[in-house]
Amino acid sequence: MSEETPGRVDEPGPTADVPSWDRRRFLAGSASLMAAALIGAADTSEIERTPDPMRAPGAGARPYGERSPFDTAARSGGGSLSLTPLQDLHGIITPSSLHFERHHNGVPAIDPSRHRLLIHGLVDRPLVFTVEELMRFPPVSRLAFIECSGNTAQAWGEERNATVQETHGLTSTSEWTGVKLSLLLDAVGMQRGATWMLAEGSDAAALARSVPLTDEILRDALVCYGQNGEALRPEQGYPLRLLLPGCEGNINVKWLRRLKVGAAPFMTRWETAKYTDLMPDGTAYQFSLVMEAKSVITRPSGGQRIHRGVQLIQGLAWSGRGAITQVEVSVDGGRTWRTAALQEPILPKCHTRFHWPWRWDGREAILESRCVDETGYRQPTRRALLAVRGSESRYHFNGIQGWKIERDGTVRNIHA
Amino acid sequence: MSEETPGRVDEPGPTADVPSWDRRRFLAGSASLMAAALIGAADTSEIERTPDPMRAPGAGARPYGERSPFDTAARSGGGSLSLTPLQDLHGIITPSSLHFERHHNGVPAIDPSRHRLLIHGLVDRPLVFTVEELMRFPPVSRLAFIECSGNTAQAWGEERNATVQETHGLTSTSEWTGVKLSLLLDAVGMQRGATWMLAEGSDAAALARSVPLTDEILRDALVCYGQNGEALRPEQGYPLRLLLPGCEGNINVKWLRRLKVGAAPFMTRWETAKYTDLMPDGTAYQFSLVMEAKSVITRPSGGQRIHRGVQLIQGLAWSGRGAITQVEVSVDGGRTWRTAALQEPILPKCHTRFHWPWRWDGREAILESRCVDETGYRQPTRRALLAVRGSESRYHFNGIQGWKIERDGTVRNIHA
Structure with a gap:
């Protein structure tokens, strides 16, 4: 499957919308989008070149399993x-x-x-x-x-x-x-x-x-x-x-x-x-316990690199006040917004996944997401948050996160 | 907390019922039951004797965490x-x-x-x-x-x-x-x-x-x-x-x-x-793919030992046809049944937990559970299953499991 997919892609126009509740329509749209993107992939000879783990017996059962050595996801940081x-x-x-x-x-x-x-x-x-x-x-x-x-x-x-x-x-x-x-x-x-x-x-x-x-x-x-x-x-x-x-x-x-x-x-x-x-004003807000609604795009995100063609924009949203009811995605720095599909399971006070298909044409773009929770609260812009809260806080930042796509496909943090 | 709890226990009688949908009533009942069971425990001096992990700094953060060395739960078996x-x-x-x-x-x-x-x-x-x-x-x-x-x-x-x-x-x-x-x-x-x-x-x-x-x-x-x-x-x-x-x-x-x-x-x-x-009749039933409804008591279960007093009978139920809607528990080998409380989350085609409080008086008892799924199917007795399926099958056993409590509190498998 080529990453620069030619032709025949049902790219959503600027007003296209993929309502999260219209799952059938979304999946049907995605299927044709993705199927078109895959036309280049029908090279069945490739499987012949894949080395064959079928020729030797594998490992035996273990009392407490471990992940594959190829899976290297890790926490970063250290100390505290x-x-x-x-x-x-x-x-x-x-x-x-x-x-x-x-x-x-x-x-x-x-x-x-x-x-x-x-x-x-x-x-x-x-x-x-x-x-x-x-x-x-x-x-x-x-x-x-x-x-x-x-x-x-x-x-x-x-x-x-x-x-x-x-x-x-x-x-x-x-x-x-x-x-x-x-x-x-x-x-x-x-x-x-x-x-x-x-x-x-x-x-x-x-x-x-x-x-x-x-x-x-x-x-x-x-x-x-x-x-x-x-x-x-x-x-x-x-x-x-x-x-x-x-x-x-x-x-x-x-x-x-x-x-x-x-x-x-x-x-x-x-x-x-x-x-x-x-x-x-120099006063301290105490016992601010609830984590307000927040979302972030995880793919593509800072440090990653994308290629032209269809991207599935993916991310997480969550709210300490209950369930996430809507996530919107912008690819133009917050000027226009599209409703993303929410991925089951959608549970109160849990991470909730969203995704939205997008075709990158190679021009600079700014990707953002914002969410709404079951109380009707909408995640604010960083600017709106700072206007109320100032910039001396250390806690409870829940503003919109912006990721800039550069012309070479690299992704970097620009706040928002 | 003494395990042989005297007096004042609101023990459910033989016709007592704890409907799974009446959660408030169940919890209220459990609270008084458990509170009574705990009267012996008000020895606050015991905390003074607990060794103090607060006197030395603990371990630093790790890229990929491991469980406590005190947690030794393990898979059994080996090979395939x-x-x-x-x-x-x-x-x-x-x-x-x-x-x-x-x-x-x-x-x-x-x-x-x-x-x-x-x-x-x-x-x-x-x-x-x-x-x-x-x-x-x-x-x-x-x-x-x-x-x-x-x-x-x-x-x-x-x-x-x-x-x-x-x-x-x-x-x-x-x-x-x-x-x-x-x-x-x-x-x-x-x-x-x-x-x-x-x-x-x-x-x-x-x-x-x-x-x-x-x-x-x-x-x-x-x-x-x-x-x-x-x-x-x-x-x-x-x-x-x-x-x-x-x-x-x-x-x-x-x-x-x-x-x-x-x-x-x-x-x-x-x-x-x-x-x-x-x-x-010697014929083979092919493509019997669905796993029918099944339940089992996990505590107390074979190889464990209980003491007189309040036990929380706990177990798991599941069905390949959808959600579990009811689990009943018997402590007299299936003569009488009580409705157990179902523990959230209750999701289709997932393990679902149930529990029911019981006071063991030291006499022999046979514990069993049986479940119903959203199709109305009820888990059969082993006898009923064998009457239809014979005893030459190797797969898809979903009969009721019986655990016998001996007078000394040991628990052993008696089928059912």
């Missing part, structure tokens, strides 16, 4: 942080081995048989649970993304990280399994006035955050021991973490050892010295 | 087969490293850049695709179980494997990502009379199966390159496999190299000498 290679992934699950990391004094090594969770404070019966005891409660599973509030932080300023892994790699989606927080709070018996809860981790940073006990959090929050079918990974809080779907990563406290119920926020250093948003 | 440790898993995703394996001449090592998929036969334009080319088509993801048709095969006879891993471990659920088969068949142009398709793997067994091109298969089938977010694992077909959700494992052809469209089944040795069901 590593980033998910969004450009290399498929579907919505992030493999646990590639889930982003953020820790403030390393990943503790914890023997689960010696780990305990204490629940105390404004409660009738303070209780201590072993991990094994928590596993006897009715389990709950849900898929949810977790995003570090510092994801895309460099976009508040003029620094431009090169790749989508560097700009947006502090977000990942997993299936999380555990016990409903509300069930544990029922077991200890919350007293009158209990409206906040301190969650403390047993890492060497003793990270601790105040959690408002809102209806939504009481409905959704889990104390988790499972991730993608197995135990939590060490860097995700093994053996226990808090999960507050839609809330910034650090409050999903890892290596969870203690929940203290109270009548007011606890004002830990993690919500005073850190994890507040500095506004243009 | 390995089994998923169902008793150790959480949620519905099976970690890729623990997905069951079945291969007929080992796992081939394939360089994806040299791998090709040929589509030919009754088509207008035979085409050869690289993996990279397939990734340019609009991707599709779905969660689906794959079960080997030989799962639980020993239950056709009198042999009784000890653990649920040994009896039922040839089934796993993943998020699979790839291209719709129908899109590829549109690209090559199926000719009149095209009703079957040969799918051939590039392993040293050259496994090849005939796929009927039914409406359902054309709607659901994928050519996959992704599993749980990353590339397929080698033992799952890296770099390409066919996915036919709900159909027996072996027809989800791995290491896929060729699809040949035809007007009749190809009658390969894999559907004549193997993978047919021998009926009592």
Whole structure:
């Protein structure tokens, strides 16, 4: 299949639209588009030249499998942080081995048989649970993304990280399994006035955050021991973490050892010295917990190179407020927008994939995406975000990301 | 928390019922049940005795994470087969490293850049695709179980494997990502009379199966390159496999190299000498592709030991025909049944978790589960299945599994 495909391509015109809800029409359109793009590929002799793995027996079964040595996708970073290679992934699950990391004094090594969770404070019966005891409660599973509030932080300023892994790699989606927080709070018996809860981790940073006990959090929050079918990974809080779907990563406290119920926020250093948003007037916005709707194009994205012809523009969208309902793509720097197809599964508070076919003619182009969530909120431009929030914030950047396609096909970060 | 819990337990009586749709009532019931069970646990001094991982910095970030050394869940078996440790898993995703394996001449090592998929036969334009080319088509993801048709095969006879891993471990659920088969068949142009398709793997067994091109298969089938977010694992077909959700494992052809469209089944040795069901009258039932509804209790299950007091009976149910709509549990060998709670996510053609709280009084008991799928089909008893199918089959056993609780709390396989 030639990458510079001649003729007969049903290229969408400037007003063409591929509504996400019209799947049949989209697929039919894509089929003819792609079929035309493939006309050059009918060289069946090529298969004769492929070396034949069929002539020797393969490897035997293993107790715990590993990926192919040809699959080299890796987290970048190191030390207290590593980033998910969004450009290399498929579907919505992030493999646990590639889930982003953020820790403030390393990943503790914890023997689960010696780990305990204490629940105390404004409660009738303070209780201590072993991990094994928590596993006897009715389990709950849900898929949810977790995003570090510092994801895309460099976009508040003029620094431009090169790749989508560097700009947006502090977000990942997993299936999380555990016990409903509300069930544990029922077991200890919350007293009158209990409206906040301190969650403390047993890492060497003793990270601790105040959690408002809102209806939504009481409905959704889990104390988790499972991730993608197995135990939590060490860097995700093994053996226990808090999960507050839609809330910034650090409050999903890892290596969870203690929940203290109270009548007011606890004002830990993690919500005073850190994890507040500095506004243009010099005040700090505190307890900005929800991760607002955000999207980014992962293919093509910074550091990649494209060739003329049909491209399937692909990306991810997510919102801490619920499900993604629409993603639009622009190839002219935000002047005109087309509705992208959303790829199943489309789940609330999960990464959602989108794609839109585009034929690149070799001219400069600026690719952008913007999403809408189920509350009707639309992802803002960087300019609009900075107009309200100033440029002193370090957290909660969710502006539109622009990728410029140069004439030679290289792709680079231009913010937007 | 004492395991022999005195007093005040709201034990469900013989007619008690916990409808899966009445989640609030179930959770409320569970909360009081569990809270009562936990009264003995309010020893907050225990946390003082837990060794403190907070006194030294932890490990740094890694490019590709590994699980905790304390998590030792492993596939059993070896050679051409390995089994998923169902008793150790959480949620519905099976970690890729623990997905069951079945291969007929080992796992081939394939360089994806040299791998090709040929589509030919009754088509207008035979085409050869690289993996990279397939990734340019609009991707599709779905969660689906794959079960080997030989799962639980020993239950056709009198042999009784000890653990649920040994009896039922040839089934796993993943998020699979790839291209719709129908899109590829549109690209090559199926000719009149095209009703079957040969799918051939590039392993040293050259496994090849005939796929009927039914409406359902054309709607659901994928050519996959992704599993749980990353590339397929080698033992799952890296770099390409066919996915036919709900159909027996072996027809989800791995290491896929060729699809040949035809007007009749190809009658390969894999559907004549193997993978047919021998009926009592000596005839063989061929192309029995769909995996019928099945369930099994994973906790407590064979080889485990329980103690008196509250148990959360937990298990898995799945159906190749769609979603699980009900699971019932019996603790008296099938005389009486209670409706178990179904645990979200409840997705068609996926493992679905169920649970039901039970207080064991120390007497002998026989635990069983049975499920109903969205077609109304109910999982049969072993006796009913054998009455129709005889005992010469090797495949498609989906009868009820019984676990006997002995007076000392040990659990053993008694079939049912």
